[in-house]
Amino acid sequence: MREPPLSTLSGxxxxxAQGRERVGEDLERISADVNLxxxxxxxxxxxxxxxxxxxxxxxxxxxxxxxSFDEDSGLFRAxxxxxxxxxxxxxxPRGYFSPVSPGTKFVTLGGMVAxxxxxxxxxxxxxxxxxxxxxxxxxxxxxxxxxSPERHADLFRATIGGxxxxxxxxEVEFGMxxxxxxxxCQESRRIHDIDEFQDALEESAPEWPYTMGWIxxxxxxxxxxxxxxxxxxxxxxxxxxxxxxxxGFQPSLRFxxxxxxxxxxxxxxxxxLYYRKQWRRRSxxxxxxxxxxxxxxxxxxxxxxYGRRGFTQYQCVxxxxxxxxxxxxxxxVLTARGGASFLCVIKDFGRESKGILSFPRPGITLALDIAxxxxxxxxxxxxxxxxxxxxxxxxxxxxxxxxxxxxxxMEGPRLDEFQAIRDxxxxxxxxxxxxxxxxxxx
Amino acid sequence: MRxxxxxxxxxxxxxxxxxxxxxxxTICLLGRNSVDLERSAADxxxxxxxGPVRGVVCDLEKPEAxxxxxxxxxxxxxxxxxxxxxxGVFATQEELEADPALxxxxxRINFSNTVMFCxxxxxxxxxxxxxxxxxxxxxxxxxxxxxxxxxxAAKAGLTRYLEGxxxxxxxxxxxxxxxxxxxxxxxxxxxLEPPPFAxxxxxxxxxVLGAMDRGAPVVYAPALWRLIMAVIRALPRAIMRRINF
Numbered sequence: 001m002r003e004p005p006l007s008t009l010s011g012x013x014x015x016x017a018q019g020r021e022r023v024g025e026d027l028e029r030i031s032a033d034v035n036l037x038x039x040x041x042x043x044x045x046x047x048x049x050x051x052x053x054x055x056x057x058x059x060x061x062x063x064x065x066x067x068s069f070d071e072d073s074g075l076f077r078a079x080x081x082x083x084x085x086x087x088x089x090x091x092x093p094r095g096y097f098s099p100v101s102p103g104t105k106f107v108t109l110g111g112m113v114a115x116x117x118x119x120x121x122x123x124x125x126x127x128x129x130x131x132x133x134x135x136x137x138x139x140x141x142x143x144x145x146x147x148s149p150e151r152h153a154d155l156f157r158a159t160i161g162g163x164x165x166x167x168x169x170x171e172v173e174f175g176m177x178x179x180x181x182x183x184x185c186q187e188s189r190r191i192h193d194i195d196e197f198q199d200a201l202e203e204s205a206p207e208w209p210y211t212m213g214w215i216x217x218x219x220x221x222x223x224x225x226x227x228x229x230x231x232x233x234x235x236x237x238x239x240x241x242x243x244x245x246x247x248g249f250q251p252s253l254r255f256x257x258x259x260x261x262x263x264x265x266x267x268x269x270x271x272x273l274y275y276r277k278q279w280r281r282r283s284x285x286x287x288x289x290x291x292x293x294x295x296x297x298x299x300x301x302x303x304x305x306y307g308r309r310g311f312t313q314y315q316c317v318x319x320x321x322x323x324x325x326x327x328x329x330x331x332x333v334l335t336a337r338g339g340a341s342f343l344c345v346i347k348d349f350g351r352e353s354k355g356i357l358s359f360p361r362p363g364i365t366l367a368l369d370i371a372x373x374x375x376x377x378x379x380x381x382x383x384x385x386x387x388x389x390x391x392x393x394x395x396x397x398x399x400x401x402x403x404x405x406x407x408x409x410m411e412g413p414r415l416d417e418f419q420a421i422r423d424x425x426x427x428x429x430x431x432x433x434x435x436x437x438x439x440x441x442x
Numbered sequence: 443m444r445x446x447x448x449x450x451x452x453x454x455x456x457x458x459x460x461x462x463x464x465x466x467x468t469i470c471l472l473g474r475n476s477v478d479l480e481r482s483a484a485d486x487x488x489x490x491x492x493g494p495v496r497g498v499v500c501d502l503e504k505p506e507a508x509x510x511x512x513x514x515x516x517x518x519x520x521x522x523x524x525x526x527x528x529x530g531v532f533a534t535q536e537e538l539e540a541d542p543a544l545x546x547x548x549x550r551i552n553f554s555n556t557v558m559f560c561x562x563x564x565x566x567x568x569x570x571x572x573x574x575x576x577x578x579x580x581x582x583x584x585x586x587x588x589x590x591x592x593x594x595a596a597k598a599g600l601t602r603y604l605e606g607x608x609x610x611x612x613x614x615x616x617x618x619x620x621x622x623x624x625x626x627x628x629x630x631x632x633x634l635e636p637p638p639f640a641x642x643x644x645x646x647x648x649x650v651l652g653a654m655d656r657g658a659p660v661v662y663a664p665a666l667w668r669l670i671m672a673v674i675r676a677l678p679r680a681i682m683r684r685i686n687f
Binding site for chain 1: 451452453456464478481482484485488489534628629632633634635
């Protein structure tokens with residue numbers, strides 16, 4: 001089969017590697033001799049990038065057929081390159097929505113499984129993996145097989161959140177949810193500091209199925225952690241406008257912004273304005289699901305805002321046992337180093353994951369977008385050291401800077417269990433990525 | 443619309459079949475592999491095709507079965523309003539020069555067998571009192587060009603055949619739509635360096651469906667290729683000998 005020459009493949013944060021993508025509709029036929037799958041390349045770091053010595057990856061995006069949908073039970077099955085955007089476009093008008101949606105719709109089902117994505121309803125409905133009923137996979141010895149919570153359960157649990165390291169995900173089956181409309185009743189609330197934020201998230205959790213918060217992470221001292229809490233629930237048919245929401249103008253960034261544009265000063269200005277925008281203590285309204293779930297999808301290629309060197313997203317979870325003060329301690333590490341984050345998101349997690357290496361666990365998660373500079377490695381190291389002290393962990397779908405020893409300190413027994421399952425299914429470590437070389441020593 | 447597709451399990455055919463499914467057309471799929479047909483049929487059903495989407499095995503390398511396959515499609519659809527042919531093979535000029543058997547097969551499939559399939563489809567459509575025959579040729583058939591000599595020759599022959607068909611049967615209600623795609627990013631062109639104006643299958647499909655609905659005889663997709671090929675056709679031989687386009 002014709003293979004393209006090597007070119008630059010990159011993750012969403014623009015971390016890159018030399019590689020080539022093999023494309024085709026029939027994944028079963030073309031996956032036998034490749035060792036990593038890649039979908040839309042929306043993981044931020046190096047999870048979808050090939051290791052140096054093995055440059056070819058399988059691009060799944062042409063394998064995008066729906067295989068079955070049962071309107072009564074909501075059970076849905078499709079090839080792994082099928083995207084969340086298509087799912088929404090086709091099934092929302094019929095009253096169904098994905099049980100879990102991340103902050104972008106430009107992801108494939110395979111990627112959603114591999115990263116075990118979570119969304120604004122994690123505190124209530126868990127991760128995507130909680131709703132997956134069956135996967136069809138090609139494993140290292142060449143076999144193509146189905147796995148589920150009952151069948152080859154170890155492979156299934158390692159694949160949910162396993163970052164593609166257990167085999168190629170060929171098909172995904174999961175349960176869709178019924179929704180009353182395509183609109184969201186949203187409420188926004190001004191929050192004064194990090195402690196109030198955690199209280200507010202906890203209070204909102206039983207009442208609101210969707211919650212998340214934006215933090216002005218440049219605010220220090222008594223204002224540290226001030227921001228806006230956003231909560232939402234599906235609007236009932238009689239509350240929603242009678243029409244379906246229309247996608248608005250979608251600008252696209254066609255060039256890389258110079259790096260000074262997102263400097264400490266401009267971020268400070270943006271944060272101040274954004275915080276002041278919420279001048280009322282509370283406000284509410286009916287918004288389209290697109291603006292509620294995918295505000296950043298409205299600007300195509302928004303990652304170019306961070307310039308040529310790109311950015312990294314640092315996302316960690318701090319367990320409940322670490323207490324309220326742990327979030328403040330992590331933000332302290334960021335502000336003490338003058339690390340400016342343009343976008344900082346806070347969210348409470350309520351359910352432990354099913355996947356062995358999945359990210360979420362009950363506690364608080366912080367996600368920080370950080371432009372790559374000369375000192376980014378030091379900043380990530382310092383944040384990781386703090387997170388290890390708190391007993392927390394990081395999200396592999398975002399990571400490109402964590403050191404192996406830090407990852408091992410965070411994951412301990414979970415990593416041992418994951419590797420034991422890989423020993424059974426892939427003893428020669430066929431399935432590898434740039435990330436697994438870095439973090440697992442593959 | 444009751445429409446039969448040959449080659450809609452992949453690429454531009456897949457994208458076009460999805461558009462017809464989403465507006466509720468009735469669809470029958472013709473193709474080589476019955477498992478693949480079933481999977482595409484399921485996809486189109488969930489997307490909104492009216493009635494069950496049937497699959498009929500039909501291989502462009504087996505012309506003796508063309509008539510029976512079209513009859514089966516006609517029966518499954520309860521009539522026939524349109525036949526769409528996107529099936530075909532592609533290989534680069536280097537690959538074809540290195541492998542004469544492949545070159546012979548490509549010319550046979552893309553030209554003679556496609557013509558024979560269209561003959562059978564035309565007959566069925568005329569029996570129905572007219573309809574649309576939409577066939578994917580290529581801009582490669584517009585001028586002899588170094589990178590697509592053999593492939594382009596087969597497509598040139600197909601384009602001329604379709605042109606004649608239109609002249610002869612237009613008055614009887616047959617609408618022949620000749621599609622001339624430029625470079626489109628599908629698995630057929632995988633591994634080739636895409637030119638700056640390469641098209642996406644979905645955009646091509648929207649353009650082609652519009653042409654089918656209007657009964658437009660020739661459609662370039664993406665539209666820019668009409669201009670590009672007008673320039674290429676006007677270039678003197680001396681220049682064509684020098685450039686590698």
